[in-house]
Amino acid sequence: MEEEENEGWNFPYRNPLLYPHIIHQIFTTCDICTLKLCRLVCKFWEDEVNRILPVKKCPIVLSSESVGDWVQEIEEKGSSITNNVILDGRMSSELCLKIKSAFHHSPFKLEFLEIQSGPWTASQLRNVLHDLPNLKELTLSQNFILPKTDNQSREKKHKPMNLTNLHSLHLNLRDDYLQNLANGEFLIELCTSAPNLGQITCDGNRFSEPGFPSTTIFSKLLFRTVLDIFGGGTNSLVTRLDINVDLRDEDVDLLHAAHLPLRYVHLPLNAGILPEKIDALLTSLKGSLKRLKMTYRSSACKLPALKSIRNLKHLAVHGTGSEMMGLDNHFRYRRRSNFGIGFGPTNTFTPENKSSETNQYKYTDLDLDIGQTIYYVFNVVPVSLFPEEEPFSVPLLALRELCLNAVYYIPKDVSKLGTFFPNVKRLKMPFLDDDLLHAVIKSFPSLEALGATEGFFTDTILTGISPEVQDVLKNVKVSRAYNTRNLREFPSLRNLSSERCTLVLQMKMGIGFSY
Incomplete structure (x- = not known):
């Protein structure tokens, strides 16, 4: 009976997901109108996806076989999809030569x-x-190796490569292949x-992946x-530059003199670099720069003057524990008896640290160990990022996404x-309790999504939110189904166990909690 039913569908596998009408429902009812990447699993899916969706990237891996x-x-x-x-x-x-001919004649450019x-x-x-x-x-x-272009090959006549619309070049090349160091002419x-x-x-090493980006000879x-x-x-069109190179004073001078209209730049700061040079570079980019990533490679680094960047929308600060510790004096962390924001050998927090007299939590000193970073957001935001005596002006008013790691904050x-x-x-915050959640709602009026990797709430039966906080959020809509679209904004927030609670605020018909 099953074989008779399947005869009319003309598909290669007995899999419900291969029925055309089921695939059509999946792709048309889900919120995938902005889908740009689709990894295909079989030729049947290729045909259906190509027929239903305006997919931008459908990768096919071709080997010599x-x-x-x-x-x-x-x-x-x-045809080829x-x-x-x-x-x-x-x-x-x-x-x-066959690949060249196929690329040239394929209707899918x-x-x-x-x-x-x-x-x-x-x-x-x-x-x-x-x-x-x-x-x-x-x-x-x-393991790609740059090819050698010697004098004889240059003398041979060959047609130049026609890459007039090439906009992005990604190079993941290894230093241990010395040919990559010697064959830069092809690059x-x-x-x-x-x-x-x-x-x-x-x-x-992408900034959103675990691990510290490394500077290589290449x-x-x-x-x-x-x-x-x-x-x-x-007439330079280079707007994005992300090369893990240990920037020294002479490198910053070259970058400054290049006058590239950069909208995104990665600045790995060396120990001996002069802050004045970084300030001058950022000042020259203040008209175009939208996204800035800084990697601190030494404790001697100073935070550049971010106030000169008027249009900055995304800022990322990356560094390891030992490197970020040197910024302690510059950031002017405040240490208190009850609320310790510091650096030390331990990073433990237990409910036993709760003081019965003050009804407030005590935190031990924290070892600033940054594991996974989040793209385009802060790794560490000190509470005294800018001097208190200076009026706060425009520098980061356009920032829309903020991630706080490794440091516990008080209201x-x-x-x-x-x-x-x-x-x-x-x-995203590392910790949320009733008082902090109350402060967050009051302090961030434009908030749409809130995440926490740790939380101890007084009422976790239904919502994980105490009645006091629920009074603040009078139009709360409770839902047990978490919103995957918002969770993808914070890729590290996947653990939804009772002790690591994720909250997502959705500013739609009021505020909806999902956890």
């Missing part, structure tokens, strides 16, 4: 290309990258073939190469943070 069948399918059927190809492994010259492994020759890469006018993003990763050729290149990133060479190619010109500190960042819409 599978590329032949893919090219043959394009030649025979004249993908605009995103990952080339895995070294291809022969013959296969490279290639927009995203990732080239892995190696070694590739310069001729092979030119054949693959030649005449790709629709390519927007190129990634070189996973120069690649960059000069992309006149509209606007985003350049290097190193596989990243230092890449930094200098990028500034040599794109710096100094009035007074939360109120002060609310004056620093009055327009924050998404807030």
Whole structure:
């Protein structure tokens, strides 16, 4: 009976998710109108997704064994749904020519290309990258080795790569392949073939992933190469620069002199760097800079003058415990007998620390150990980020997303943070109790999403919120189903156990709690 029912559907697997009408319901009823990335599991899904959704990236991985069948399918059927190809492994010259022909004749113009492994020759890469006018993003990763371009190869006539629409270049290259250090000429050729290149990133350690970004020899060479190619010109289009290079005074001078119209920049600050140079650089970028990421590599670093940046929307401060400790005096942390905000060998908090006399929690000194960072948000926000004697002006009024890690705040500190960042819409704190939640609601009037990794509430039977706080939130709508869309804003907030409670505020028909 089952086989008779399945005959009319023409699909390869006996899986309910492969029925066309079920797939249609999944893709049309879910909130995926902004879907840009779709990882496909089979050809049947490819056809259905392509028919239903305007998907932007549908990656297909091609190895030397599978590329032949893919090219043959394009030649025979004249179609391929993908605009995103990952080339895995070294291809022969013959296969490279076939890939070039497939890219040229496929009705789905290639927009995203990732080239892995190696070694590739310069001729092979030119054949693959030649005449790709629709390519927007190129990634070189996973043991990729830059090819050698010697004098003889330069003398040979070859058509230049046509990458007029290439906007993003991602390089995840390793130092232990010394060829990457010696063969920078091909990188120069690649960059000069992309006149509209606007985003350049290097190193596989994304800021949102665990682990401290590392400076490599190759990243230092890449930094200098990028500034040599794109710096100094009035028509430079580079707006995003994220290269993990240990910035010294001379590097900051080069970046300043390049006059790049940067909207996003990563500044890994070296121990001996002069704060005045960082201040001058940020001042020169105050008209264009929207997102700033700073990595502190030493305790000797000083926080630059952020007040000069008028349009800054996202700020990230990254560092390890030992490196951030040196900022203690500059940030002017306040230490109290009952509420300790400090650095020490322990970071434990137990209910036994609650004082019966004051009915308030006592916290031991905290070891500032930053595990996972959140993109575009603070790792640590000191309560005295700006001198109290100076009036607070415009610097971070546009900040919309704020993440507080490793430091416990009292209600007074939360109120002060609310004056620093009055327009924050998404807030994550390491700890929430009744008093803090009350202070957060009062201090952040524009709040839309609130998350906490730890919390001890007086009433956890239904909502996890005490009656006193519920009186403040009179229009609370209680829901046991957490909102995955908002939770994705904070990727580390996945644990919904009783001791690690996540709250999400939704400013819709009132305030809805989900946990």
